[in-house]
Amino acid sequence: MTGEHLQVVHGDITRMEVDAIVNAANSGLLGGGGVDGAIHGAGGPAIMDACRAIRDAQGGCPTGEAVITTGGLLPAPYVIHAVGPVWHGGSKEEETQLASAYRNSIRLAGEHNLRTVAFPNISTGIYGFPRERAVDIAIAAVREALPKSPSIEQVTFVCFDDENYRLYRERLS
Template structure:
């Protein structure tokens, strides 16, 4: 059961599931969300619409799983991280919850490998160093309840996040 970091494009990861930094409406957006929907094709949006129609989206801190469409990964776990509002709005717990629920969704499907982007650190403005610490701790705490998961990869598109994860995981 290992954790690693790579510098690259999450849409190209050959894992059982990639995690999408989604919004609560599940209807796509910018950043990693837009890249995943773009690379995965319309099947992902159709699956997100079906979830939205049945349960009204996905609350902040939770996660849902869909097909990976045209992606190398057969599944996408859509995790909704918080918008940073200064730290007084339970943002840290909500971010940890998004990572924990992603691990839980992967374990429910018996998946072995999962790749995470940097949830909430882009347009949502979460301070990167705090986000890295929360992500690693939440994943580490969740793995004992997810025995099927053998490898967790944090995929960093930018060098700053890559260096932050690298310093903490090596």
């Protein structure tokens, strides 16, 4: 399902053969549950070692920001760790922070001259961001950021669950 350089697939982001996958990370960069745990589990200790080095250098990663590390044992050579917001009802700049996490991920991929990037559904799991709003924000932020990163040829939204997959398919068709 494609709209310009955007597509959606239903599957496991840890198996994506792209230049970089994006991790829905927490600000501590020390792994966690959901997609974060799956990426660290599949990618092995090299990813955690790289995250620890970033943590030691800059003290973690603020919400809305992103950092890049090796992909370790993953098919993707890089992981971009983007920190999405926890949903608090929309009164704490969550929408701005979520858009920023997507835009900063695209910016980092562009700075590394990457061609293909795969995103999970940032903040829609345990962080509780409403899925329909998250999909709209993700697509708009990526579309806004892509012109500034001309090396990027394809962005894939990888949905693990049926609901997010259906939402992305509807909006990208």
